[in-house]
Amino acid sequence: MKQNFTVRQGALDGIEVFLRVAEHRSFRGAAAELGVTPSAVSQAVRVLEARIGAALFTRTTRSVGLTEAGERFLARAKPAFEELVAASEVARGLGQRPSGLLRLSVPRAVVPILLEPLIASFCKANPEVEVEVAAGKELIDLAAEGFDAGIRLGQFIAADMIAVPLTPPLRFVVVGSPAYFAARGRPEDLDDLRAHACLRWRRTSGALALWSFNDNGQSIEIAVSGPFIASDFPGMLGAAIEGIGLAQLPEPMADEGLRTGKLLRVLDAYAPVIPGVFLYYPSRRQVLPKLRAFIDHVKSRTARPLASDS
Template structure:
């Protein structure tokens, strides 16, 4: 089936030659400017005139001038061609230096942990890059949504993503305040959770996220009950710290609260592990300089030990991957 084009595919053929002749008022000088022969310029302009259907130049042996149609065409075509050249050059700059809008997508809870500590330095170092950070817990298609990169836990990455590790593996732990545990007791097994108020979280597909725990060498999903359902991690943590009940969250999200004693881990040996957090982006053949600059900036920040405080105080003795879509992580 033939493609239907809104404008002819050869619409711009000969336009630069026409504009140069009109500027120079000479086919010979225009040919010198463009590095071609006068006959080639003449033929190119003639073909343009044939396509338009009217003569654009009045030619004599002594001079070259525009016809009325040529003057009208020049008045509108010259600024349009200049805009095209500017657009071309503007786009080319993205291939040489970090510039433009960098759009990042990540869970809300990750923004204060990873982005806020480094974003100011990044903006200082790359003043031509604007940064838009979208915090949302729903899984999205980066390319379809127009984002340059995202941050997700490793088990949720698609196989065609390029990834950069941001954190070591970490656990998903069940936590509660000391006051809650003193009042309602400390669960000793997964079955004990049925008698506790568990703060639940609704995910992007509309379902309530199950809790997953280790049972021997396998992962099990626990049907939990609770009076409150929220749709994002930071609300889960906030309600847990108010003593509303138990919650299962990623350990880095509550590591400071665990260290301070504000929250306590229960059922620790049953905690599943995640491969960690990863910066990920589509596997294009060429990474734009703005994204490459951000990737390098993140790597440099990691090398300084920025994530040291997020490493759990006691890593599980045998890391066990949390369930989810299996992903072939491709390092950048």
């Protein structure tokens, strides 16, 4: 059902004219400031008075004064109008140059790998922009939650989003600690996973994620079992390093552990390739300069490989 506007249509018409006349106590002075004719100012005031239902000015051939209704109207209308002008200036500034609060929804794993150095350089280049990072695994509605953009693995981003790649495609690798392999042996093929402790992570939907593999070009998903369930990839990484079991992780997340010898890889021939990590946002038409500056900054820098937890 159609609803009435809280403020009637045209209710703000003539307010600025009224304020200028009240300031100058002159129709001619107001007209000169506004760049219109005195008759146009007089007509605007008459229309405003008719709409309000009360005379706002007392007029003589020598002076213009405020009625009691005019005085009360001025006391309320002037600060309200100044707030509207200030609000317009703030909005105009946000639409013309990078400024304001840029809110990003990101996975926890992204922050130290990519965002810390990226945001540091972005803030130096854009001192009028404040950056807020909300780290979590939940996939949220960016617009409804008040975020400008998000970062996620490509397969988790809705098709109607605009996506900017931050990394090339990534491999998912299976890793474990040397201590784990010394105690349990190394799996040689996918069937061997039945005899191993496999770490799992729970999706935001509540479902346990399957392990994915590529067997000679054929995608395979396997329901594994093990003693530990994490809510994100960093949790699985830590458990694998501690020797609790095998973990399947985005390759860049395991790089440091592999380089230092804390982790070893297995089943490399079956490692699937997934889309990389993307910065995503709802619509090109809604991109304010603060987000456009961040997108351009991301594109101008060489993206390091990174991983996401959802």
